Amino acid sequence: MSEETGKVYHPGEIVPASGIYECDCGEEHDYSTDVKGHRFPPMQHDCRGSGWTLKTATHRDD
Numbered sequence: 001m002s003e004e005t006g007k008v009y010h011p012g013e014i015v016p017a018s019g020i021y022e023c024d025c026g027e028e029h030d031y032s033t034d035v036k037g038h039r040f041p042p043m044q045h046d047c048r049g050s051g052w053t054l055k056t057a058t059h060r061d062d
């Protein structure tokens with residue numbers, strides 16, 4: 001399943017899948033969560049990006 005990759009999520013949106021997210025400013029600010037259903041945090045203060053994209057999905061279905 002790769003539907004989530006490449007999509008930009010904005011701060012305050014619901015996290016659709018657990019994993020490592022990367023901002024879209026190109027400076028590799030990461031946000032990782034292992035709990036889907038949380039909301040994305042604001043961009044870091046020195047980040048000029050506007051959203052988060054899924055970099056690495058984690059699967060914890062056990």
Ligand SMILES: [Zn+2]
Pocket residue numbers: 023024025026027028029046047048049
């Ligand atoms: Zn950034």
